[in-house]
Amino acid sequence: MKITKTVENSWQSLVDGVQAGNIRAMARLITQVENREPGWKDAMKAIYPHTGSARILGITGSPGAGKSTLTCEIADELVKRGHQIGIIAVDPSSPFSGGALLGDRLRMKKIFTLKEVFIRSMATRGTLGGMSQAARDVARIMDAFGKDVILIETVGVGQDEIEVVKTADRVMMVCIPGQGDNIQALKAGVMEIADLYVVNKADMPGADEVMADIYAMLELSSEAGQPTPPVLKTSALKNQGIRELVATLMADSTESNRHDDKEEMRIKEEIFSLVEDEVLRFLRRRWEENGEIAEAARQMIEQKKDPYSIVAELLNQFI
Amino acid sequence: MNEGKKMRVLMAKPGLDGHERGAHVVAHGLRDAGFEVIYTGLRQTTAQIVNTAVQEDVDVVGLSILSGAHLSLSQKVIDGLKNAGAEDVMVIIGGIVPDEDIPSLKKMGVREVFTAGTPVSEIANFITRST
Numbered sequence: 001m002k003i004t005k006t007v008e009n010s011w012q013s014l015v016d017g018v019q020a021g022n023i024r025a026m027a028r029l030i031t032q033v034e035n036r037e038p039g040w041k042d043a044m045k046a047i048y049p050h051t052g053s054a055r056i057l058g059i060t061g062s063p064g065a066g067k068s069t070l071t072c073e074i075a076d077e078l079v080k081r082g083h084q085i086g087i088i089a090v091d092p093s094s095p096f097s098g099g100a101l102l103g104d105r106l107r108m109k110k111i112f113t114l115k116e117v118f119i120r121s122m123a124t125r126g127t128l129g130g131m132s133q134a135a136r137d138v139a140r141i142m143d144a145f146g147k148d149v150i151l152i153e154t155v156g157v158g159q160d161e162i163e164v165v166k167t168a169d170r171v172m173m174v175c176i177p178g179q180g181d182n183i184q185a186l187k188a189g190v191m192e193i194a195d196l197y198v199v200n201k202a203d204m205p206g207a208d209e210v211m212a213d214i215y216a217m218l219e220l221s222s223e224a225g226q227p228t229p230p231v232l233k234t235s236a237l238k239n240q241g242i243r244e245l246v247a248t249l250m251a252d253s254t255e256s257n258r259h260d261d262k263e264e265m266r267i268k269e270e271i272f273s274l275v276e277d278e279v280l281r282f283l284r285r286r287w288e289e290n291g292e293i294a295e296a297a298r299q300m301i302e303q304k305k306d307p308y309s310i311v312a313e314l315l316n317q318f319i
Numbered sequence: 320m321n322e323g324k325k326m327r328v329l330m331a332k333p334g335l336d337g338h339e340r341g342a343h344v345v346a347h348g349l350r351d352a353g354f355e356v357i358y359t360g361l362r363q364t365t366a367q368i369v370n371t372a373v374q375e376d377v378d379v380v381g382l383s384i385l386s387g388a389h390l391s392l393s394q395k396v397i398d399g400l401k402n403a404g405a406e407d408v409m410v411i412i413g414g415i416v417p418d419e420d421i422p423s424l425k426k427m428g429v430r431e432v433f434t435a436g437t438p439v440s441e442i443a444n445f446i447t448r449s450t
Contacts, residue, residue: 023403024373024376024403024404024405027375028376035325093355094350098325098353099352099353101350101356102356102358105357105359105371106358109360109367112370113364113367113370119371119374119375120374120375121355121375123325123355
């Protein structure tokens with residue numbers, strides 16, 4: 001493993017370290033970008049020209065579907081095929097303490113010491129929208145390091161988590177038998193973005209019923225003449241169906257048009273998300289410094305004004 | 320330190336003992352104290368622990384050891400971190416450790432030893448103070 005003795009914390013040395021294949025530099029750069037430490041955007045500007053070659057796969061599904069185990073098996077198979085793997089494992093932050101228990105690694109022990117694999121656990125940190133940008137940045141750092149397949153694993157519930165998988169080139173939805181709710185969860189948003197469905201734990205009873213449910217749903221939602229996404233069966237624990245799954249994930253897409261559209265949509269969303277972040281940060285600083293926000297709050301507490309008028313007045317100076 | 324900075328802690332159980340309860344309690348307690356806790360479960364090799372600590376860029380490695388092998392396991396983790404250029408990562412130990420071993424552990428670079436009965440808040444406070 002190539003690791004230099006010390007890691008300097010300056011942005012340039014970290015970026016250089018990433019390109020030189022220094023694991024500690026990559027880990028530290030990820031931390032500082034994730035923390036949004038001053039200068040992070042300059043670091044990402046330096047990283048960006050070295051990205052674009054990695055394939056990013058999103059893996060989502062309800063808690064307990066076997067996402068982590070499946071991610072581990074996929075990574076293991078990809079390593080056998082000569083790939084360099086980055087894994088971003090997302091778990092929720094506690095909305096109360098801001099802390100997080102990141103446990104995805106529990107199911108990935110067998111790939112911990114493979115030099116081809118770099119795993120990073122990320123907490124959602126409760127920043128709406130910000131998480132998906134942070135995950136995108138981390139994926140780019142891994143890409144620049146030389147990882148050619150990046151797996152982003154996250155529980156597919158809620159807006160934030162769906163935003164995260166949307167940053168992937170391909171999204172895989174993991175379903176399991178014996179969870180009627182699973183299909184309900186699909187309807188709530190992931191349905192439109194999944195490119196591939198996996199029925200995991202397929203050695204358990206009910207797998208065929210889940211397959212049938214998914215097919216029926218896909219039929220309803222797909223337009224005539226359009227190919228429907230593949231549905232595959234796996235048992236991550238018993239290592240069944242993994243090779244077929246990896247082959248499908250790595251197959252080149254024939255739907256280039258659809259992917260171009262998707263690409264454009266993704267880029268637009270990223271720009272909007274970065275703009276939103278900047279604008280909000282700017283306004284927050286300005287209104288807190290000049291006291292306008294405190295004054296507005298006071299007027300509301302005294303019931304002199306409603307929040308809608310306040311927002312209109314605050315924004316008036318810019319529009 | 321930046322406002323976005325979160326303390327990251329790796330909780331690991333090296334070696335062959337199968338008692339996870341203590342590690343669970345500490346992991347939950349540290350999460351509630353606002354830390355991001357990476358939990359890797361039972362029977363980790365020291366190489367796995369070192370790799371994880373480097374990849375996750377943790378500030379602290381907490382080893383939970385009840386097997387009696389604390390001296391050799393801690394030495395291996397500390398040596399491994401040093402070899403990986405990660406000697407700045409703080410190593411602390413929790414579990415069943417005889418008092419007479421604590422000086423040797425500290426001498427090899429373990430920053431603190433928390434024996435059975437330590438309140439989690441004490442561990443959290445120690446980490447916050449020392450990093």
